[in-house]
Amino acid sequence: MSPKAARAIFYLGTLISLILFLALTVDTHRQVQTLTHADQLSDQVVSGKRVWQKYNCNDCHTILGFGAYYAPDMTKVYWRRGAEGIRAMVKNPELYTTWRKMPNQHVSDKEIDDLIAFFKWTSEIDNNNWPPQDAKLRATERKVVALGVSSGAVLFQEKGCFGCHKLFGTGVTVGPELTHVGGRLDHNTIEKILDNPRSVNPKATMPQIPLSHEQRDQLADFLTGLK
Amino acid sequence: MPIAYPSQRVAYPYFAIALLLFVLQIVFGIWIASNYAFNLPQGLVDVFPFNFARPIHTNLLVLWLLLGFMGSTYYMIPEESGRDLFSTKLAYLQLVILVGTGVAALVGFVLRWTSGRPLLEIPFTLDILVVIGALIFLFNVGLTLIRARKWTVTQGSLLGGLVFLALLYLFDLPFYRNLTIDWYYWWWVIHLWVEGAWELVAAALTAFLLMKITGVPRATVEKWLYVELGLFLFTGIAGTGHHYYWLGAPHYWIWVGGVFSALEPLPIILMLWDAWKHVKERQIPMASPLVFLYAVGMAIYHVIGAGFWGFVHTLPPINYYTHGSQVTVSHGHVAFFGAYVLLNLTFFYYAVPRLKGFTKFNERPGRIGFWWMSLTMMGMGLAFGVAGVLQAYIERVMGFGFMTAQAQMQFWFQILVFFGLSMLAAVAYTVANILTLKPSPVAGGSGNDLKKTS
Ligand code: HEM
Ligand code: HEM
Ligand SMILES: [Fe+2]
Numbered sequence: 047m048s049p050k051a052a053r054a055i056f057y058l059g060t061l062i063s064l065i066l067f068l069a070l071t072v073d074t075h076r077q078v079q080t081l082t083h084a085d086q087l088s089d090q091v092v093s094g095k096r097v098w099q100k101y102n103c104n105d106c107h108t109i110l111g112f113g114a115y116y117a118p119d120m121t122k123v124y125w126r127r128g129a130e131g132i133r134a135m136v137k138n139p140e141l142y143t144t145w146r147k148m149p150n151q152h153v154s155d156k157e158i159d160d161l162i163a164f165f166k167w168t169s170e171i172d173n174n175n176w177p178p179q180d181a182k183l184r185a186t187e188r189k190v191v192a193l194g195v196s197s198g199a200v201l202f203q204e205k206g207c208f209g210c211h212k213l214f215g216t217g218v219t220v221g222p223e224l225t226h227v228g229g230r231l232d233h234n235t236i237e238k239i240l241d242n243p244r245s246v247n248p249k250a251t252m253p254q255i256p257l258s259h260e261q262r263d264q265l266a267d268f269l270t271g272l273k
Numbered sequence: 274m275p276i277a278y279p280s281q282r283v284a285y286p287y288f289a290i291a292l293l294l295f296v297l298q299i300v301f302g303i304w305i306a307s308n309y310a311f312n313l314p315q316g317l318v319d320v321f322p323f324n325f326a327r328p329i330h331t332n333l334l335v336l337w338l339l340l341g342f343m344g345s346t347y348y349m350i351p352e353e354s355g356r357d358l359f360s361t362k363l364a365y366l367q368l369v370i371l372v373g374t375g376v377a378a379l380v381g382f383v384l385r386w387t388s389g390r391p392l393l394e395i396p397f398t399l400d401i402l403v404v405i406g407a408l409i410f411l412f413n414v415g416l417t418l419i420r421a422r423k424w425t426v427t428q429g430s431l432l433g434g435l436v437f438l439a440l441l442y443l444f445d446l447p448f449y450r451n452l453t454i455d456w457y458y459w460w461w462v463i464h465l466w467v468e469g470a471w472e473l474v475a476a477a478l479t480a481f482l483l484m485k486i487t488g489v490p491r492a493t494v495e496k497w498l499y500v501e502l503g504l505f506l507f508t509g510i511a512g513t514g515h516h517y518y519w520l521g522a523p524h525y526w527i528w529v530g531g532v533f534s535a536l537e538p539l540p541i542i543l544m545l546w547d548a549w550k551h552v553k554e555r556q557i558p559m560a561s562p563l564v565f566l567y568a569v570g571m572a573i574y575h576v577i578g579a580g581f582w583g584f585v586h587t588l589p590p591i592n593y594y595t596h597g598s599q600v601t602v603s604h605g606h607v608a609f610f611g612a613y614v615l616l617n618l619t620f621f622y623y624a625v626p627r628l629k630g631f632t633k634f635n636e637r638p639g640r641i642g643f644w645w646m647s648l649t650m651m652g653m654g655l656a657f658g659v660a661g662v663l664q665a666y667i668e669r670v671m672g673f674g675f676m677t678a679q680a681q682m683q684f685w686f687q688i689l690v691f692f693g694l695s696m697l698a699a700v701a702y703t704v705a706n707i708l709t710l711k712p713s714p715v716a717g718g719s720g721n722d723l724k725k726t727s
Contacts, residue, residue, distance in 0.1 A: 047496065047500070049492065049495075049496045049499070052496045052497070052499035052500045052503075053499050055499065055500050055503040055504070056499045056500070056502050056503035056506075057503070058503070059503035059504060059506055059507030060502075060503060060506040060507065060510070062507065063506060063507045063508070063509075063510040063511045063533070064506070064510055066511050066529070067510045067511050067513065070511075070514075070523075070525070070526075070529065071457075073523065074457065074517075074522050074523055074526075075454070077522070077523045078451065078453050078454060078457075078521065078522065078523075081453070081521045081522070081523070082451060082452070082453045082521050084451060087450060087451060092450045095450070095452060095455075096448075098389065099387075099388065099389025099390065100387075100389060101389075102324045102325065102328075102385070102387045102389050102394070103324070103389075104324075104389060104390065104391050105323070105324035105325070105327050105328055105387075105391055105394070106322075106323050106324045108597040109452070110452065110453070110456055110519060110520055110521070110597075111519055111596040111597030112391065112456055112459070112597060113391040113597075114323070114324065114327055114391060115597060115598060115599060115601070115602060116305075116308070116309070116323050116324075116327075117675070118674075118675040118676070119597060119675070140315070144676055145312050145676075145680070146312070146676065146679060147315050147318060149315070149318070149319055149322055168452060171452070171453060171521035172521060173519045173520060173521045174518060174519055174524065174527070176518070176519035176593065176596065177519075177596075177597075177669060178593060178594060178669045178670070178672070179668055179669050179672040179673075179674065182672045183672065218674065
């Protein structure tokens with residue numbers, strides 16, 4: 047190869063790649079508006095991002111798959127745990143962590159609200175269905191719920207009950223599996239548990255999840271049907 | 274032949290501090306690995322939580338590698354341009370600023386002062402000091418070159434890489450409201466550093482060393498340097514897209530990132546071929562077999578860690594399952610070690626004896642250190658790698674969730690801690706050797722060889 051050809055490879059190679067990269071960067075900025083639902087990027091979501099950075103959560107957890115690999119990925123944590131599951135975990139991690147510990151970082155209630163808004167927004171980012179296990183979980187949850195189709199079944203998914211309970215093998219086992227809960231508990235008890243878990247079992251660690259009276263009724267209807 | 278320009282001596286304190294920080298970096302690596310390997314009690318892990326110990330490990334790595342590059346630049350520039358440095362005072366001032374900032378950052382992490390972005394955790398205030406240190410460095414090197422009025426491709430590649438490196442750092446400074454955009458520019462620092470700017474620096478330092486130790490003419494070395502730089506930038510810039518697959522960026526990045534990054538091993542392989550050829554066709558006797566061992570070993574390790582390991586998980590269908598898992602960590606360790614740790618050590622073994630006024634020394638400890646570290650890093654890469662494959666399979670393919678997978682991986686982290694201790698010993702041994710090199714009449718010899726030949 048002649049020195050001239052070598053120089054040509056250098057200039058041409060660099061220029062082509064650079065121009066392509068910058069052009070796609072401009073286009074990415076445009077498309078990210080829709081892909082991330084930037085219209086819903088409220089000040090509260092941004093405050094949540096600041097809280098995320100303030101406590102350096104990202105050097106234990108990944109988000110969008112980036113960061114440290116010590117703890118679960120947070121991209122779709124809102125699907126797995128729901129608002130109340132996240133709140134419970136961040137406020138009192140000592141009650142819920144298993145053998146690898148998440149420390150209690152004394153995050154204030156307002157900061158937790160902001161974090162939840164941030165995670166909710168993040169879970170809606172259209173990122174080619176990553177991570178695979180959450181994409182799969184969501185698909186099966188939808189199927190499980192479709193079997194029930196009652197409004198209680200939909201609430202069960204939306205309120206993040208799957209984040210601590212299993213139904214027909216889908217979900218997480220922080221709390222008991224609820225596939226046959228209708229055989230154990232009656233409508234009234236379930237409503238009471240949902241209103242205040244400690245009213246039934248004083249040692250309960252299930253968080254109090256904000257639900258209207260009507261929602262509690264619908265959830266209890268759905269769950270008592272599972273026998 | 275010892276050094277020709279007195280100002281080259283500023284390189285030595287850069288090297289010495291870099292080496293000490295290297296040892297400290299390994300200590301923190303072992304602590305965070307122990308968090309993975311054992312179920313330590315809450316009271317103990319909270320003393321130095323994982324999320325503040327990890328940035329110490331990674332920031333020390335980046336700091337010492339950069340100090341090594343800067344010292345190497347100060348060593349190389351006078352010889353390349355035929356002129357002493359513009360100012361040695363500035364070089365020392367810059368060292369004080371950067372090391373001071375580093376110490377402040379480490380103390381800051383202990384006190385939980387952070388900007389909260391992985392690998393770039395140091396807070397804005399300290400970022401400004403880093404920028405000032407970098408500006409002094411570029412000013413000093415730039416003015417030396419301007420005054421010398423002698424331009425070589427090797428210098429150009431070095432200076433180009435350093436300016437590029439400094440410019441990219443600016444993308445770390447803003448606060449980004451949108452998480453996707455935040456990570457989009459985070460990679461302009463991380464990826465375009467290690468697969469762009471740093472590769473230019475590496476190619477330049479390697480070319481300089483090859484000319485010095487093999488005597489192959491400049492025209493030949495620099496011709497291939499041009500081709501390598503071109504291929505690095507052609508594949509590396511658009512190759513940034515291999516981090517944009519699952520980011521919330523447009524779908525076409527899967528194609529652009531996949532295709533360009535799959536080509537990234539090419540310049541790395543070319544660099545190995547090139548080094549190999551020059552070593553075989555050397556025009557002058559082999560002054561130091563150890564430096565040759567390091568130079569060739571570095572080129573091979575670069576291909577393994579960055580070229581091979583990088584290629585395997587850059588393909589989107591594989592990356593879908595391995596993204597952000599211990600597979601990433603395995604690649605990160607082997608690539609950083611093979612490309613940049615060995616590069617620095619190669620340069621140190623070449624430059625430190627000359628800075629001290631001799632070229633021949635007992636090379637046996639150097640050889641032992643090379644093989645000990647290199648084999649240990651293979652073991653670490655394997656331990657992280659097996660853990661990563663288990664994670665990808667159990668957590669992602671089977672869908673069993675994060676903690677279930679981690680429980681199955683713990684054994685491999687215990688193996689990792691074992692290799693970590695071996696690495697600490699190997700690094701301490703090598704660092705002690707470099708800092709205490711003494712002249713000896715025969716290069717490459719052990720004590721025995723000395724007796725035989727004298
Ligand atoms: C010397 C050069 C290189 C070094 C030092 C290096 C280092 C790293 C590091 C530290 C990470 C992890 C970053 C993080 O998320 O925290 C990473 C990620 C990655 N690297 Fe490299 N790398 C190099 C070259 C390459 C090459 C040549 C390729 C491809 C052919 C490659 C492919 C990748 C990919 C695909 C990821 C993302 C992994 C994921 O999705 O989690 N790397 N690299
Ligand atoms: C030459 C030596 C070393 C180099 C170049 C190095 C480099 C790195 C890099 C680049 C990262 C960030 C990885 C990423 O974000 O993907 C990292 C993290 C880490 N390193 Fe090292 N390291 C070295 C030695 C060690 C040793 C001896 C150990 C302990 C056995 C260790 C344990 C770790 C651990 C546990 C992490 C955290 C990974 C995670 O977040 O899960 N490192 N190191
Ligand atoms: Fe990359």
